[in-house]
Amino acid sequence: MLAIGEFSRLTHLSVRTLRRYHDAGLLEPATVDPASGYRYYSADQIPTAQVIHRLRELDVPLPDVQRFLRLPDPSARGALVAEHLERLESELDRTRAAVASLRRLLQPEPPPLDVELRAVPASTVAAVEDDVDHEDVLAWYSGAMAELDAVVRDPTGVPGGLYDNALFEAGRGHLLLYRPTTDPPRSGRVHPVTLPAVELAVTTHVGQHDDIDVTYGELGAWAVANALAVAGPVRETYLVGPRDTTDPAAWRTEIGWPVFRVAPR
Structure with missing residues (x-):
């Protein structure tokens, strides 16, 4: 002893x-x-x-x-440890993302935002839509995009999404994910939707979505500074994403903020 x-x-x-x-x-x-x-x-x-x-x-x-x-079984012990390690890695990813966003926010002189005012005509697309909780957006997006990829055989453009204001304001709102195509099919959750014409203030977010909220904030500040009032759901267009390349530095997401010019006082 x-x-x-x-x-x-x-x-x-x-x-x-x-x-x-x-x-x-x-x-x-x-x-x-x-x-x-x-x-x-x-x-x-x-x-x-x-x-x-x-x-x-x-x-x-x-x-x-x-x-x-x-636990007497070594494999069961290993599974329990692996489960915890996955949680640690997820927390580490969130910490790294928060640090990257904070560093970007603390830049003494952030680069000027490149914004384009763009008139987007009405179009009919293949879409999946639903009311979604904010914390479930990524999982919902993955499922909806997989369904669109399986059903839309002849896409005529890159995918995009419409994000209802309530999603950010109340934590739950309407999401619509779409793919442009000449003949939108009906299959499962996929159905044709006509997107209305809209004028957008558009900028491009570069890289992962960890700090996309910073780009949203910069675009909103630009809209206020240029006497533009916002209305309607935000549109995102996925020019380059994880489905195209595994290099996050190459990802490009257009953020389109619906706007209309305010009459001078």
């Missing part, structure tokens, strides 16, 4: 940490002296202590650590 101090030196875990693991039910000593209360460990508990330490370094919650220790 190893006294807790010896076990601490062998595992590089502090006595305080070992006591905490004991109190949490993660790693109970092999025996506890009933008279002194001293904790004693066996040598075969060393790997278990080190595994617990690694899991806690990865911020695995205590209940998941307990589940891990109770």
Whole structure:
């Protein structure tokens, strides 16, 4: 048997940490002296202590650590760790995206925004549309785009989408994803839709969508500065995206903000 101090030196875990693991039910000593209360460990508990330490370094919650220790099947243990690692990677991606957006916002002199006023005529397209929660937009987009790709055999242009104002203001709104085609089909959720004519203030967002909200803000500020009032859903046109190239630096998304000129006061 190893006294807790010896076990601490062998595992590089502090006595305080070992006591905490004991109190949490993660790693109970092999025996506890009933008279002194001293904790004693066996040598075969060393790997278990080190595994617990690694899991806690990865911020695995205590209940998941307990589940891990109770699982006899190595493949099940591996699946539990892989699930947590995926969560960590997702959080890391969100952190990196937030840092990139913040750096862009903190630029002392951001480059001038290239904006074009464009009159877009009415057109009939193949579309999928629904009311969607803001947090479900990406999943909905993937499914809708896959359905459009499967049904629209002869697209005549790049895909696009219309995003209702309520999506940003209330967290749920109407989305419409479309592909231009000469003969829009009806199949599943895909059906013909006539998009109305509109005048747009258009700019191009470069790269991933992690900081596309910054481009939205810059375009909105430009519209205000140029005496343009906004109305109607925002339009996005996906000139180059993940379906075209795996290089995020090459992605190009046009943002079209519906506008009309305000009469001078």
